[in-house]
Amino acid sequence: DAEVIEAHHASKRDSPSGTSLATVREIAAGRAEASAEPTAPPASPVEVLPGARGAERDGIHVHSVRLPGLVAHQEVIFGGPGQT
Numbered sequence: 001d002a003e004v005i006e007a008h009h010a011s012k013r014d015s016p017s018g019t020s021l022a023t024v025r026e027i028a029a030g031r032a033e034a035s036a037e038p039t040a041p042p043a044s045p046v047e048v049l050p051g052a053r054g055a056e057r058d059g060i061h062v063h064s065v066r067l068p069g070l071v072a073h074q075e076v077i078f079g080g081p082g083q084t
Helices: 018-033
Strands: 002-008 055-057 060-066 072-078
Touching (some): 002 018, 018 060, 018 072
Parallel strands (some): 002 060
Antiparallel strands (some): 055 060
């Protein structure tokens, strides 16, 4: 599984960024090429604040941060069953 976190300055007009969406497309394409499926989410996830898990595209959660002083940051976090 993977999640994308991207951050930009507060005036950036799009959210999520085009770069983060391109990253999601590449991850999804790699997953398809490997015939891999994302790990199923918990049967009944509790999202205390709506949207706290970010938006989802192709089974990958994308989180956008917009704050003054940021230029451009992107992080991809990978995880799988049994990893700690």
